[in-house]
Amino acid sequence: MAPTFNAIGLAVADMAASLSFYRRLGLEFPADADQQPHVETTVAGGIRLMWDTHASLQSFDPGYQPGQPSGGWAFLCSDAVEVDRCHADLVTAGYSSVNAPWDAPWGQRYAQVRDPDGNVVDLFAWATSPQ
Numbered sequence: 001m002a003p004t005f006n007a008i009g010l011a012v013a014d015m016a017a018s019l020s021f022y023r024r025l026g027l028e029f030p031a032d033a034d035q036q037p038h039v040e041t042t043v044a045g046g047i048r049l050m051w052d053t054h055a056s057l058q059s060f061d062p063g064y065q066p067g068q069p070s071g072g073w074a075f076l077c078s079d080a081v082e083v084d085r086c087h088a089d090l091v092t093a094g095y096s097s098v099n100a101p102w103d104a105p106w107g108q109r110y111a112q113v114r115d116p117d118g119n120v121v122d123l124f125a126w127a128t129s130p131q
Contacts, residue, residue, distance in 0.1 A: 015035070087113060109124060
């Protein structure tokens with residue numbers, strides 16, 4: 001039997017700051033999650049997204065050292081207006097824009113922001129007509 005893909009993890013410096021960002025994108029977490037060293041939520045398709053603080057990772061891997069951000073997630077928005085709205089909401093809340101919304105040549109409205117740990121998060125919506 002082959003292993004089954006089940007979860008994606010993200011290492012974070014500040015759990016509360018990270019969860020605050022992802023709550024703005026609609027993810028839900030337990031009430032006491034901000035103070036936990038490990039947090040999970042399940043998204044469409046049953047995939048678990050997991051957050052672990054750097055200290056938590058070091059507790060079972062003493063050699064763990066945070067590296068440069070190299071991951072990121074993409075969030076599907078309902079339409080181009082929602083891409084623009086989500087991007088504006090995050091930037092207004094103080095998060096860094098990587099790329100303001102644009103009409104990508106691959107048929108999507110696209111924008112990118114950085115989460116509190118510097119990971120690039122994509123916001124996109126499928127175009128309803130060629131642009």
